[in-house]
Amino acid sequence: MSDGTFAVSGSDELDCDLFGIEDEPEDGVRPRMSAEDQALLDRECAAGHGALDLSIFGCEDDPEDAARPLMSDADRALLDRECPAEPTIIAPLVPSPHRAPWPLYDVRALMERPFFSLASRGRPTPIDYVDPKGRCWLRAVPAAGEGVASIRDAELLVLIASRLMHELPRGTAVPAVVDLNPRQLLQARGLSASGREYALLRAAFARLRGTRYTTNIGPDGKPGPERTFTLITEVGDGAGRGHLAVGLGEWFHTAVAQRHLLSLTEDYFGIAGHYERWLYRVARKHVGYQPSHYETVPTLWGKSGQGSPLPRFRYELRRVVRANMLPDYQVFWLDRGKDEALISMSPRPEMLDQRRRPGGDTAREERERALTRHSRKDAGTPGLIP
Template identity: 35%
Template structure:
């Protein structure tokens, strides 16, 4: 019987990359910013995330022992991405096997360094390792999926005297390849680490990914945002929290707006914050007389008080059709249908005029003179 040959572990095949010292730019992977990969709550989540949009499919699963990795746990991946990009740009060799001290990681992501913070870091590493992801993103063949965990493995190291000597972790190949691609990484504001709410953190990453530094900003449908977040909360609660976020304006570098269309469709719009201190109305209406709540009449949640925010716009922004086709597909369809109806109505009117009797050129008496047409009502600017 042939002797069984033990296969070398993944750790033995990888070179060790030691974390770089210093305080440098924070980078995030665009795929992680655009799609629902993490729990937005610190509570123990077991329910999976299932997201499908076009050719993109994502399923995130958790185990009962640790629960799903949260958006706060993702700070470790931001640290890893920042290290890899910084080393690559400096001409250094990078690797998926990374070594650092807990102190270095905690300081980079703006956390404390107490014993409790160290314990939370270890719990975050456990959640990242035990959470599994299956996705079709960046797969060569349609229908294929890549399955991985956010951290393949991690371990604490000790020196010869048994004292702690840092930790080593291995990031998955799917994540590593995305980070090495310049087109798939964005620099984020370090003030992001100061955001305490899960929805605020998720929204900043989404805004940074889709809006970037576009002067005119972008906008999203509320219901599309609810689907894209992967949150367990019902839509009514999600819309309430989103409106409160617009009221508080917590996102560094961006201003949020609430836009309501004539048909009642509620949109979140955002753009880079202006340097001026001029304030305008936060609620921008597209021809509506009243604000349309989030699809319901009554609610146990009170609407946040309206306030003022920076900016110089009083009209709805142009649709971000190229970057956000999913959110605006329904609106495009409605616009096309309206155009068809208006064209048909105009052709019918022209046909009736051409077939009607000749109009007398005799002047009308004052009693039969038609009244001047009414001026069109001023609606919200588009």
């Protein structure tokens, strides 16, 4: 996430009562935006939103997402009326100090479904999830005394997948056990190589190894036969001094070997909050480089793992949307009276500008070239960190 300031023009404060957790009355009737807040929103949202150039999107990142119905005319009119344009950039975005030495990738299915807890202090209770259509389901059970693997623990899986994509040319077999340098893992995440951080790193691997998943979600993200697995099978001493030998679970290994992956922003490790990082992953999975995507708040609550009550989740989500500081994506909250509120997600114009290429290159072709550029041409032991 950027360290720069991202805000909208104007010095007035929004009515904080609008964002309280008491916005969910028992009878389901939600209060509408006051005239004063509506006037403030209209004043702070710039006018003149231009149409997106659909020719630059290339191949969709996910055929399943591309097949979903577009926003209805009524919802589109509501979005255009309440948030017609981008907020004004007051200060330039400053590059994040958190940088991995390789381009970042993550498994698609892990980005959308609640494989990880959003709790800060560990979640001792299982995660149970069924998608709204009943096609995919998931249960995550923590090991005794460990807690469910968290969204922060997932950083280690991101680094493992990214390292393998960087080191292994296409067609090379992915090793079942990788040798990792703990200092390199900490530095990539912007952490110090202190004794405390090493202990926390070991604890994160323990949660990844101890959390047991039972699900019908396959490595490709599609429903399939029921299976039970862990994402990490073992953590031992590696080949190098102080290195760790990490065994990859069959499900995670298959997902990486078959490249069911999506690229992440280079600012990923700079995203501060758990809710912010989770919402970025959801936006990256669903939106990609398409014009927009929207979800209801209860649907997003289910995808978060329902670690907090719905009113609390709604409050945290409003906070993230109000800041609107996710890298690459902008988010809007659309109140619809008695109907459930919608969260609209779309790429930022600067993200789309970076994808423009004179030859009409598709997003898939761009990713292929990126993998080629970062693949190591020299022969070596696959998966081993010098």
